[in-house]
Amino acid sequence: MSPPCQPAFVTGHNHNHCIEQALARAVALCKQRNSRLTPSRRRVLELIWQSHQPLGAYQLLAQLADEGFNSAPPTVYRALEFLLEHGLIHRLASLNAYTGCSGPGTQHSGYFLICQRCNRVQELASSHLKEAVREQAAQAGFVVESEIIELSGCCPQCRTATDE
Amino acid sequence: MSPPCQPAFVTGHNHNHCIEQALARAVALCKQRNSRLTPSRRRVLELIWQSHQPLGAYQLLAQLADEGFNSAPPTVYRALEFLLEHGLIHRLASLNAYTGCSGPGTQHSGYFLICQRCNRVQELASSHLKEAVREQAAQAGFVVESEIIELSGCCPQCRTATDE
DNA sequence: GACAAAACTGTTACACTATTACACTTTCAG
DNA sequence: CTGAAAGTGTAATAGTGTAACAGTTTTGTC
Numbered sequence: 001m002s003p004p005c006q007p008a009f010v011t012g013h014n015h016n017h018c019i020e021q022a023l024a025r026a027v028a029l030c031k032q033r034n035s036r037l038t039p040s041r042r043r044v045l046e047l048i049w050q051s052h053q054p055l056g057a058y059q060l061l062a063q064l065a066d067e068g069f070n071s072a073p074p075t076v077y078r079a080l081e082f083l084l085e086h087g088l089i090h091r092l093a094s095l096n097a098y099t100g101c102s103g104p105g106t107q108h109s110g111y112f113l114i115c116q117r118c119n120r121v122q123e124l125a126s127s128h129l130k131e132a133v134r135e136q137a138a139q140a141g142f143v144v145e146s147e148i149i150e151l152s153g154c155c156p157q158c159r160t161a162t163d164e
Numbered sequence: 165m166s167p168p169c170q171p172a173f174v175t176g177h178n179h180n181h182c183i184e185q186a187l188a189r190a191v192a193l194c195k196q197r198n199s200r201l202t203p204s205r206r207r208v209l210e211l212i213w214q215s216h217q218p219l220g221a222y223q224l225l226a227q228l229a230d231e232g233f234n235s236a237p238p239t240v241y242r243a244l245e246f247l248l249e250h251g252l253i254h255r256l257a258s259l260n261a262y263t264g265c266s267g268p269g270t271q272h273s274g275y276f277l278i279c280q281r282c283n284r285v286q287e288l289a290s291s292h293l294k295e296a297v298r299e300q301a302a303q304a305g306f307v308v309e310s311e312i313i314e315l316s317g318c319c320p321q322c323r324t325a326t327d328e
Numbered sequence: 329g330a331c332a333a334a335a336c337t338g339t340t341a342c343a344c345t346a347t348t349a350c351a352c353t354t355t356c357a358g
Numbered sequence: 359c360t361g362a363a364a365g366t367g368t369a370a371t372a373g374t375g376t377a378a379c380a381g382t383t384t385t386g387t388c
Contacts, residue, residue, distance in 0.1 A: 200355085220344080220345080221344095221345065221346075222344065222345070237345085237346065237347080238346095238347080238348090241345095241346065241347075260344085260345060260346095
């Protein structure tokens with residue numbers, strides 16, 4: 001499997017690589033699982049990967065409509081459901097929006113950094129953080145089944161931009 | 165100021181204490197800040213504190229309507245906005261619902277344990293977790309301004325219940 | 329290939345969550 | 359008392375997500 005996508009908050013980040021890799025991984029994963037990456041599902045995934053700025057369901061819907069796809073809400077929600085189930089995208093609860101998963105295939109919760117200036121999102125893969133979370137929950141006798149960790153703030157690029 | 169509310173996932177938890185304390189703290193805080201805890205604001209806070217199960221805006225609205233309050237959406241959203249601003253409640257992004265803040269006055273982000281069996285929510289106040297979060301973000305050059313941490317799973321009481 | 333089951337898609341309608349805008353009333357400081 | 363600020367009432371609407379059902383395509387099996 002190809003390597004994980006480059007982090008969003010990296011200078012010199014070539015986003016075409018992200019898109020290509022994300023699509024290649026999705027095709028491989030679906031083949032491996034005998035799942036069908038149909039045209040509308042594939043297109044939704046592509047649209048989500050067009051940038052690291054998460055898109056809402058109705059933004060996706062509008063773009064699909066422009067391209068001649070069916071444009072009723074269930075179309076996009078079904079595609080999103082499929083992509084979520086296969087771990088190809090994540091839903092950001094704080095934004096009601098969807099972003100590409102940077103490391104599908106490996107089972108993981110998403111930890112997200114959300115820049116409030118440029119709206120880009122970067123996924124963290126921190127086993128350290130995961131341990132801290134589980135530990136705190138365990139102290140309360142709680143068994144964690146799913147986690148939402150979304151950190152909003154200012155990314156390094158926007159920080160240097162506002163420093164000037 | 166009275167001590168923080170007892171955690172939700174505690175056996176022998178007397179919830180009347182939670183309600184009384186929450187209201188007393190709210191009154192004190194608003195007095196101290198010259199803010200007005202008007203009847204509708206106060207009633208919304210009470211309704212939210214009726215249990216540790218978070219309530220949606222329209223659930224609150226329905227209860228207000230039953231009691232003869234004005235029952236248009238802005239009524240409850242304004243009350244929620246006020247209570248959020250004063251740190252008296254939290255919004256759970258994963259549920260679109262609102263829950264009482266167990267330690268208002270002290271500035272803090274909320275970390276939440278959400279039981280998927282009984283729907284009760286307990287707030288964590290973990291400086292350890294907070295540090296881990298900031299540290300991970302800092303490694304990516306990111307400055308955190310607000311955090312959403314919501315852990316869903318099974319609380320200790322529901323765990324022992326299902327073990328039997 | 330024929331067939332039935334499963335998966336996928338199209339369509340309509342609707343439920344739930346939240347906000348805007350504007351008029352009106354109450355409260356409070358000077 | 360009076361003007362400004364804060365709070366409330368009301369109607370309309372925007373944004374997000376689901377339910378239900380019919381029709382089509384794909385897939386596995388004989």
